[in-house]
Amino acid sequence: MRKSMVVVEGSYAVAHAVKVCKPNVISAYPITPQTHIVEDLAQFAADGEMNCEYMNVESEFSAISALIGASAAGARTYSSTTSQGLALMHEALFNASGMRLPIVMTVVNRALSAPINIWNDQQDSISQRDTGWIQLYAEDVQEAADMTPQLYKLAENEDILLPAMSCMDGFILSHVYEPVILLEQSLTDEFLPAYNPEFVLDPKNPMSFGAFADPSTYTEFRYKQEKAMGVALGKIEEIANEFKDIYGRYYGGLIDGYVLDDAEIVIMAMGSVIGTIKDTIDVLRSEGESVGLLKVRSFRPFPRDAIRAALKNAKVVITLDKNISIGKNEGALCTEVKACLYNTDTRVPVIGFMLGHGGRDIPISMIKKLINKAKLVEKGIFVESEYADLREDLA
Amino acid sequence: MKLVIKTATKPGSTRANKTGAWRSFMPVFDHKLCSKCGICAIYCPEGIVFKLENGYFEPDYEYCKGCGICANECPKKAIKMVLEGK
Amino acid sequence: MSLLKPGHRGCAGCCDALAGKFVLDAIGEDCIVVSPTGCLEVFTTPYPESAWGVPWIHSLFENAAAVASGVEAALKSLGKKNNTKVIAIGGDGATLDIGLQAISGAFERGHDFTYICVDNEAYMNTGIQRSGATPLYASTTTSPAGKVSFGNPLHKKNMPAIIAAHGSPYVATASIAYAPDMMKKVKKATEIKGPTYVHVHAPCCTGWKFESSKTIEVGRLAVETALWPLYEMENGVVTNVRKLKNRKPVEEYLKMQGRFKHLFTMEGGLEEIKKIQAIADWNVKHFGLE
Numbered sequence: 001m002r003k004s005m006v007v008v009e010g011s012y013a014v015a016h017a018v019k020v021c022k023p024n025v026i027s028a029y030p031i032t033p034q035t036h037i038v039e040d041l042a043q044f045a046a047d048g049e050m051n052c053e054y055m056n057v058e059s060e061f062s063a064i065s066a067l068i069g070a071s072a073a074g075a076r077t078y079s080s081t082t083s084q085g086l087a088l089m090h091e092a093l094f095n096a097s098g099m100r101l102p103i104v105m106t107v108v109n110r111a112l113s114a115p116i117n118i119w120n121d122q123q124d125s126i127s128q129r130d131t132g133w134i135q136l137y138a139e140d141v142q143e144a145a146d147m148t149p150q151l152y153k154l155a156e157n158e159d160i161l162l163p164a165m166s167c168m169d170g171f172i173l174s175h176v177y178e179p180v181i182l183l184e185q186s187l188t189d190e191f192l193p194a195y196n197p198e199f200v201l202d203p204k205n206p207m208s209f210g211a212f213a214d215p216s217t218y219t220e221f222r223y224k225q226e227k228a229m230g231v232a233l234g235k236i237e238e239i240a241n242e243f244k245d246i247y248g249r250y251y252g253g254l255i256d257g258y259v260l261d262d263a264e265i266v267i268m269a270m271g272s273v274i275g276t277i278k279d280t281i282d283v284l285r286s287e288g289e290s291v292g293l294l295k296v297r298s299f300r301p302f303p304r305d306a307i308r309a310a311l312k313n314a315k316v317v318i319t320l321d322k323n324i325s326i327g328k329n330e331g332a333l334c335t336e337v338k339a340c341l342y343n344t345d346t347r348v349p350v351i352g353f354m355l356g357h358g359g360r361d362i363p364i365s366m367i368k369k370l371i372n373k374a375k376l377v378e379k380g381i382f383v384e385s386e387y388a389d390l391r392e393d394l395a
Numbered sequence: 396m397k398l399v400i401k402t403a404t405k406p407g408s409t410r411a412n413k414t415g416a417w418r419s420f421m422p423v424f425d426h427k428l429c430s431k432c433g434i435c436a437i438y439c440p441e442g443i444v445f446k447l448e449n450g451y452f453e454p455d456y457e458y459c460k461g462c463g464i465c466a467n468e469c470p471k472k473a474i475k476m477v478l479e480g481k
Numbered sequence: 482m483s484l485l486k487p488g489h490r491g492c493a494g495c496c497d498a499l500a501g502k503f504v505l506d507a508i509g510e511d512c513i514v515v516s517p518t519g520c521l522e523v524f525t526t527p528y529p530e531s532a533w534g535v536p537w538i539h540s541l542f543e544n545a546a547a548v549a550s551g552v553e554a555a556l557k558s559l560g561k562k563n564n565t566k567v568i569a570i571g572g573d574g575a576t577l578d579i580g581l582q583a584i585s586g587a588f589e590r591g592h593d594f595t596y597i598c599v600d601n602e603a604y605m606n607t608g609i610q611r612s613g614a615t616p617l618y619a620s621t622t623t624s625p626a627g628k629v630s631f632g633n634p635l636h637k638k639n640m641p642a643i644i645a646a647h648g649s650p651y652v653a654t655a656s657i658a659y660a661p662d663m664m665k666k667v668k669k670a671t672e673i674k675g676p677t678y679v680h681v682h683a684p685c686c687t688g689w690k691f692e693s694s695k696t697i698e699v700g701r702l703a704v705e706t707a708l709w710p711l712y713e714m715e716n717g718v719v720t721n722v723r724k725l726k727n728r729k730p731v732e733e734y735l736k737m738q739g740r741f742k743h744l745f746t747m748e749g750g751l752e753e754i755k756k757i758q759a760i761a762d763w764n765v766k767h768f769g770l771e
């Protein structure tokens with residue numbers, strides 16, 4: 001363990017990262033497994049360690065709504081939620097993005113009800129894919145913490161001005177005790193400039209926000225959001241590198257490869273399962289198998305060109321999804337990867353596996369099993385997409 | 396027109412929209428009957444009845460929608476609603 | 482010129498426009514206004530225009546109080562609160578129905594802001610559907626009078642009492658037909674620290690079906706018949722009521738409005754009017770209006 005490392009809970013590491021970003025207004029509502037983050041922040045506030053308004057609101061809907069007001073008034077804002085809470089915010093998520101308010105929120109990924117389930121999958125944030133929020137997925141606790149200042153810098157960029165979600169797997173990352181480096185205040189001050197938006201609610205310059213747009217202008221507002229996502233696409237890597245220069249850590253920009261260049265079988269995934277996949281690959285590589293990993297760090301903006309380039313030499317691609325589009329029998333990553341390859345010369349089979357829903361464990365043996373299935377493609381046995389970890393006795 | 400993100404707009408810019416065109420009845424103010432009480436200005440929903448230098452009141456016909464509230468509320472019956480174009 | 486500028490698309494004779502104008506002119510420039518979705522919001526801000534001469538934000542239909550509380554928290558955190566008043570101006574639907582939870586939370590948290598409900602007694606922006614503020618027997622598009630119905634069967638929700646129960650230091654009722662009184666109350670509400678509330682009765686010519694020139698007259702009759710009592714409450718106690726000298730029977734108010742027309746034409750309607758008169762009588766007794 002490096003000297004400056006401490007063993008803390010994942011939630012604490014994230015709360016601490018939020019603290020050093022110096023938000024002016026925090027507004028959140030407790031829900032498992034996000035609770036420890038907001039409790040830790042409340043304690044920081046109670047101990048006078050943060051110069052910020054900490055709002056105990058009566059719902060997630062008001063949590064995000066309060067931040068819409070606060071952000072429009074010029075504040076740096078933070079919230080955290082998951083699952084039911086994120087679903088409850090749905091309408092306001094579109095609103096925050098449409099008004100171009102750079103709110104940053106940690107989504108502690110959890111399954112959605114019914115049946116009610118408090119454990120991890122990524123159905124919650126994936127279901128908010130089209131709300132106009134930037135979405136990055138963290139592989140481990142350190143990355144989840146480090147993502148926080150990176151996302152503020154990204155969201156608040158004057159050519160972007162979009163809200164951003166930092167997604168971390170519930171319990172697996174939020175409740176694990178791991179050695180991490182807590183973000184230094186001095187380095188964060190150096191990395192993250194103050195938030196000084198051009199337009200704010202100000203009696204001295206009374207602008208109106210949230211006007212009613214008719215068919216003659218509505219499209220262009222949406223188009224500008226899309227353009228801003230395009231700017232974010234270019235900046236994510238740049239900001240990850242700036243972060244590396246100051247803090248010395250790097251997790252990839254839009255995507256990250258792991259023994260990818262010569263890999264015939266490429267596994268694609270997002271979030272904490274990346275760790276398990278890397279462990280599996282280490283074993284298989286030592287046995288001479290040609291397997292690599294393509295980690296998707298940014299799901300929105302979707303790194304189409306980067307993924308196309310990374311998959312150029314792949315023979316088979318496997319996507320892992322902790323979510324399902326019911327009625328399509330497919331997870332979002334699978335759908336999007338297939339779509340992004342269609343107009344290219346890369347003709348590679350993409351197999352979609354859905355697994356790890358509602359907190360079901362994903363062991364190394366499972367990843368191995370999926371890689372073996374991928375090998376069957378050569379023999380002409382091809383599954384389009386399926387649940388990888390169904391219990392046959394219940395199905 | 397340049398779109399300002401945040402759907403931000405300039406204060407008071409509806410003034411570009413001349414709602415006087417909506418009117419079918421026009422309030423005509425008779426200063427001879429007027430007591431200069433200003434009630435017509437208070438209750439005009441458009442906020443476009445103004446006090447003249449001589450203390451009497453007149454609407455800005457560019458915006459007056461002809462609702463007739465001023466005429467209805469005038470305690471001196473000094474305002475008549477007259478069909479437009481007559 | 483008023484801080485609510487002309488050129489807006491409110492109907493001729495619009496109650497919400499009057500309410501907005503009175504609020505801004507009572508408070509002045511140093512304020513930030515939050516509007517939920519509704520008539521006032523829509524007709525004042527068709528992009529790229531805005532009728533507002535003060536900083537203004539619209540987010541959604543049900544979250545104005547939460548947005549306002551966030552604005553207030555931000556100003557405090559940024560050291561910019563000073564004397565700037567934070568105001569939410571919401572319709573009755575936004576206030577009594579869909580936004581109630583956010584309002585409850587904001588009043589409980591004690592933000593220094595003023596919530597003004599512009600009560601035109603239905604969802605006007607979407608076409609005169611009933612709300613929790615629609616009075617007994619008003620015909621609306623979702624509570625129409627018909628062969629077997631006298632219209633809205635439910636009583637108007639007592640929102641001022643709900644807010645007072647939150648411990649608000651100042652709750653008042655007002656009417657656009659009593660402009661000086663309304664403006665005085667709005668100003669007072671903004672000057673008192675903490676979450677304060679003014680519930681403004683606002684007769685809507687389009688929704689209530691009367692001539693546009695009668696907006697103020699109808700509003701006056703609501704007060705004169707004791708169907709809309711004007712009072713102030715400080716820390717939960719009624720401290721001031723507007724007394725009525727010559728109280729009028731409710732028929733005088735009802736007969737001016739198309740939404741109550743069926744009570745005068747349907748068999749048994751006049752009998753039902755007694756129930757509305759009973760509401761006025763209760764108000765007189767409860768608030769000591771005479």
Ligand SMILES: Cc1ncc(C[n+]2csc(CCOP(=O)(O)OP(=O)(O)O)c2C)c(N)n1
Nearest residue numbers: 518519520542572573574575603604605606
């Ligand atoms: C969540 C949601 N549900 C419904 C609507 C549709 N809607 C917009 S305004 C409105 C009614 C507004 O009524 P009120 O608050 O009384 O204001 P008014 O227009 O009457 O002044 C409704 C139902 C909406 N915008 N959002």
Ligand code: SF4
Nearest residue numbers: 429430432433435469
């Ligand atoms: S209300 Fe009538 S009397 Fe009073 S100022 Fe206006 S025109 Fe004159």
Ligand code: SF4
Nearest residue numbers: 439459460462463465
């Ligand atoms: S008719 Fe209506 S809009 Fe015109 S001046 Fe009179 S009150 Fe104002």
Ligand code: SF4
Nearest residue numbers: 492495520605685687
């Ligand atoms: S419907 Fe009523 S509240 Fe809405 S703009 Fe018309 S008069 Fe005003």
Ligand SMILES: [Mg+2]
Nearest residue numbers: 572573603605
């Ligand atoms: Mg209404």
